[in-house]
């Protein structure tokens with residue numbers, strides 16, 4: 001390897017803030033620092049900047065500005081949507097439905113509510129990671145108050161049929177929440193057309209800053225507050241606003257949605273090049289997630305006989321940043337709940353590699369990974385007892 005190259009292919013984990021977004025944020029740390037709740041000139045400017053950002057977020061998802069509530073990111077939005085509806089409507093019923101492949105921000109919130117006496121149904125998914133609409137319809141009872149199904153899965157990239165889920169919920173009088181954190185900027189999102197009641201988004205997944213996000217709450221949907229204090233966010237989310245973050249999120253979502261089609265087209269083509277290159281060069285690989293109904297930039301493959309951690313380590317050494325659903329390094333022996341939910345054996349799940357493409361990636365990056373990966377897989381397989389067993393069973397010398 002000559003020189004030090006960084007090929008960043010972990011955009012599902014986070015994206016870099018675009019330079020023009022950082023530029024737009026900077027004045028709000030210094031000269032435009034006024035507290036939006038105050039009444040003098042620079043405070044009113046801050047308030048106006050927040051109003052503009054709120055309009056940008058609303059416009060990007062076809063909501064009204066009054067339906068956009070600023071939060072600290074995807075995790076808070078998911079927590080608020082689920083706990084907020086659960087506590088506000090517990091007298092009507094204590095049942096919640098979600099899927100087995102949600103982000104931990106949803107799953108762990110639901111598990112917490114189970115400990116508070118709520119009953120949660122975790123819908124299974126098919127081999128591609130899609131929920132079944134008939135299973136959803138069957139799971140709804142008179143006690144069900146909320147359904148939460150993600151728009152796009154962060155690990156395997158599968159897109160869920162959220163408009164259909166929302167329609168079923170609407171017919172049965174149940175609120176529908178979607179975690180759209182991975183979807184914004186990658187696939188079209190429209191809260192009216194898709195008829196969702198609550199939607200979570202997070203700026204650092206679409207080239208905005210970290211620690212800022214929003215919850216869309218359709219007008220008329222009632223939920224309890226998580227944070228109590230000042231009267232910010234129409235009295236629903238207390239705390240002095242993350243002014244620069246909010247400005248960054250507004251600018252970033254406008255930018256991301258404006259280039260979404262072109263972004264999706266470019267990333268789909270790069271992903272296809274990456275997948276076919278891997279399939280041509282490496283044996284015993286399976287694609288995880290849906291072959292077509294998936295995020296444009298998400299590629300998730302399992303490499304039989306080896307561990308994801310080994311691949312990550314050697315890829316990092318080659319200057320490639322990626323991710324795995326294997327879990328040995330995280331202190332848990334269980335591989336990703338998503339990979340298990342689509343039916344993978346533990347061993348296959350442990351051999352998974354997630355490469356998520358983004359703005360900075362080029363064909364040269366893809367070709368670089370296609371050059372770096374085969375010898376890494378080969379090297380790890382040479383050391384793998386599983387592979388040795390397999391070779392023996394095939395009578396290969």
Ligand SMILES: *Cc1c(COP(=O)(O)O)cnc(C)c1O
Pocket residue numbers: 012013072073074075076078103105150152153154179181182202203204205211212213
């Ligand atoms: C990243 C992510 C989150 C968490 O968002 P944060 O802003 O990092 O808290 C939630 N859901 C999904 C699907 C994500 O990809």
